[in-house]
Structure formats: C-alpha cells, structure tokens
Amino acid sequence: MDHKAFLSALPADLREAMTERSDGPGLWHLTGHLGAIVAVGGLIAAGVPGWWALLPVQGMLIVFLFTLEHEATHRTPFRTVWLNDWVGRLCGVLLVLPFEWFRAFHMAHHRWTNLPGKDPELAGPKPATLRAWVWHVSGVPYWISEVRLMARLVAGRVTDEFVAEGAKARIVAEARWMAGVYGLAALSLLWSPVLLWVWLVPVLLGQPFLRLYLLAEHGDCPEVVNMFENTRTTFTTALMRWLAWNMPYHVEHHVWPTVPFHRLPQVHGLIKAELRVTAEGYAAFTRDYLARRL
Numbered sequence: 001m002d003h004k005a006f007l008s009a010l011p012a013d014l015r016e017a018m019t020e021r022s023d024g025p026g027l028w029h030l031t032g033h034l035g036a037i038v039a040v041g042g043l044i045a046a047g048v049p050g051w052w053a054l055l056p057v058q059g060m061l062i063v064f065l066f067t068l069e070h071e072a073t074h075r076t077p078f079r080t081v082w083l084n085d086w087v088g089r090l091c092g093v094l095l096v097l098p099f100e101w102f103r104a105f106h107m108a109h110h111r112w113t114n115l116p117g118k119d120p121e122l123a124g125p126k127p128a129t130l131r132a133w134v135w136h137v138s139g140v141p142y143w144i145s146e147v148r149l150m151a152r153l154v155a156g157r158v159t160d161e162f163v164a165e166g167a168k169a170r171i172v173a174e175a176r177w178m179a180g181v182y183g184l185a186a187l188s189l190l191w192s193p194v195l196l197w198v199w200l201v202p203v204l205l206g207q208p209f210l211r212l213y214l215l216a217e218h219g220d221c222p223e224v225v226n227m228f229e230n231t232r233t234t235f236t237t238a239l240m241r242w243l244a245w246n247m248p249y250h251v252e253h254h255v256w257p258t259v260p261f262h263r264l265p266q267v268h269g270l271i272k273a274e275l276r277v278t279a280e281g282y283a284a285f286t287r288d289y290l291a292r293r294l
Contacts (some may be wrong), residue, residue, distance in 0.1 A: 001274060003227035003255040010270075018259050018266065025262040026077035029245065030087065033068070037061045041198035058198065059206020060243065065091040066210055067245040073103040076260045077245070093178055094199070096146040098153060100171045101163070108162035110257055114218050114230035120162055126219055130293055136215075139207030154179050216285040217250045220292065221277050227254040232277045233268070234285060251275055 007015070040058045044051045071077045072088030085099070092099035105120050112118030124141070127133040135141060152159075153175035158168040185195055222229045233251040241248055249264040252271060259267055279285035 001228075002225075006228075006271060006274060007256065018256070018263055021076060021079040021260055023078045023080055023083065025260065026083075029242075029262070030068070030077075032242075033061070033065070044198050044202075045194050055197070055202050056205045056209075059202035059204070060209050061206075062094055062199065062203050063206035063210040064213075064243045064245075066095055066097070067243075067247045069095065069097065069099060069102065070106060070247065071245055071261050072099070073106045074257055076258065089174065092174075093181055095203070096143070096150065096178075096182075098150070098171065098175050098178060100167065100174045101149070101153060101158075101160075104160070104163045104167060104171075110254065113225075113227065113254060114221055114223050115225070116223055120160070121218070126215070128293065130290065133290065133293065137208050137211045139204065139211055142207060142211065143204075150175055150179065212282060212286060213244065215289065216279055216282055217247075219285075219289055227251060228271075228274050228276050230254075230277075232279055232285075233275055234279045234282060236281055240282075251277070 001009075037058065040054050040061060044054050044058060068077065069088050069091035072084045072091070075081060075084040077087065078084050088099040088103075091097075092102065109119055109121050112120075114122070116122055124145070127136040153172055156172050158171055163171065185199075188195055216232055216234045218231055221232055224230050228251060231251045231254040234248045236248050246261045246264040247253060249268050252264045252267040253259070255271060256267055279288070
C-alpha cells in the first residue's frame with residue numbers, strides 16, 4: 001500500500017478529526033519551548049558558575065525552533081492563521097531562514113519529496129564521504145548558504161523556480177526587514193555582549209545537532225514517490241520528540257502533512273504497520289549512515 005491508498009482508505013470522519021486545528025496545544029508547547037530558551041539564556045546572561053556549559057544547550061533549544069518554523073509553513077501548529085505566520089517569522093529571524101521563502105521551498109519539497117531534479121532539498125547533495133559528512137554537520141555550509149540567500153533576497157533577486165510570482169515582493173520585503181533586525185542586533189553589541197552569548201554563539205554550537213537530526217529524515221532513502229519509502233521515522237526519546245515538535249514522526253508527517261504536530265503520535269499508531277524506513281534513534285542512524293561511507 002502506498003501513502004495515497006492509505007489515506008483514501010480512512011473513514012471521512014477520522015480524516016476530519018485528525019486534521020482539525022486548535023491554538024491550545026501549540027501555545028502550550030510554544031510557552032514551554034520559549035520558556036526554556038529564556039530560562040537558559042537568563043542563566044548565561046547572569047554568568048552563573050559553569051554558564052559556558054549551557055551554551056550548546058541554549059543552541060539546541062534555539063535551532064530546533066526550525067521544526068516549529070517548518071510546521072508553521074503548513075499552518076498546522078495553531079488554528080489562528082496569523083499566529084502561524086508570525087511565529088514562523090520569529091523562528092526565521094533567529095535561524096536566519098526567511099519564513100516566506102522557506103514556505104515556498106518547503107511546499108516544493110513536499111510536492112516532490114526526494115525526487116532528484118524536482119525536490120529543492122536535493123539541490124545540495126547529501127554528504128557521500130566521511131570528510132563531506134564532517135563538513136556538512138559542522139553547520140558551516142548552512143550559514144554560508146543562508147548569508148548568500150539573505151544577500152540575494154535583500155537585493156531583490158528572487159530567482160527560485162518554486163517561488164510563485166505573486167510571492168516575490170513579500171519575500172523581498174521580509175528579507176529586508178530581517179536585515180534591519182540583524183543590523184540593530186549588531187549595533188547592540190557595541191553596548192552589551194548579551195546577544196552574542198544568548199543567541200549568536202549558541203546557534204553556532206547548536207547547528208551541528210540540527211544537521212545530524214535533519215539527515216535522518218530522508219538520508220539514503222529511496223528516490224521514489226511513495227512516502228512510506230522516501231522518508232524515515234526515527235524512534236527516539238520523549239524529550240527529543242518534544243524538542244522537535246514531534247517531527248521524528250517524519251513518515252507520518254509526509255503521509256499526512258495537514259495533521260497538527262500534537263496528533264502525529266496518533267497517526268503513528270495508524271500507520272506503524274506500513275512503515276518501511278525507520279531508525280532506532282539518531283545515534284543508530286548516524287552509525288549506519290557513516291558505515292555506508294567508510
């Protein structure tokens with residue numbers, strides 16, 4: 001059975017119930033995630049003993065807002081449309097990932113998942129050697145790519161095939177006000193280094209963890225149309241699922257992208273017998289991924 005046959009076989013009332021959206025679960029989760037960032041950032045800013053050891057923790061908390069920005073492109077975390085959009089934009093500012101551009105990118109990824117020449121995620125090849133893997137996981141290629149993207153969008157050059165003509169002005173406007181925010185942040189460093197230690201250094205340290213996580217979603221999956229084969233679900237801890245807004249249930253998300261994050265465990269219960277590509281944790285995935293490259 002492929003993913004389309006699976007969905008079409010479900011009762012209509014179940015499909016409606018599973019895709020119903022609400023603000024409550026998303027706001028509760030967002031409060032916890034942002035609260036953790038503020039709490040850890042406060043300890044760093046206060047210079048508590050061993051504050052430096054909290055930098056990668058803060059980094060992981062911030063960079064995994066990527067999973068919320070990702071969900072916001074689908075407008076599923078919240079029922080209120082503007083809340084999805086502005087939360088997505090806030091995450092985009094923290095990650096140097098323009099939300100409006102990323103929405104177009106991500107919708108194309110879902111339309112053409114893991115299909116070479118069509119899925120924009122495959123524009124940059126996955127690391128094929130140990131050396132390439134180290135470079136990829138360092139996060140440096142990500143930051144280079146995002147700085148170049150921002151410069152291009154600020155200059156008004158929206159050349160991506162997956163961006164609709166009507167969205168280009170909105171994307172340029174967003175990139176320009178983001179650049180203004182970064183300018184103000186840079187100026188603030190003349191008076192206080194607080195943003196350096198609660199945001200900039202942490203995201204540099206946290207990005208490798210996000211790179212490792214993201215490789216598991218589609219890395220080494222077959223380049224086919226069926227979502228049960230081209231995407232991987234990774235079995236992990238409750239803490240990791242919380243941090244990543246349930247996106248380790250990634251087959252479940254790709255099979256049924258209109259389901260809000262808090263119902264993905266229920267989707268897993270429905271489709272677990274159909275899962276074909278899984279990993280028993282991120283360490284196990286990474287070990288197997290590297291073994292195929294040594």
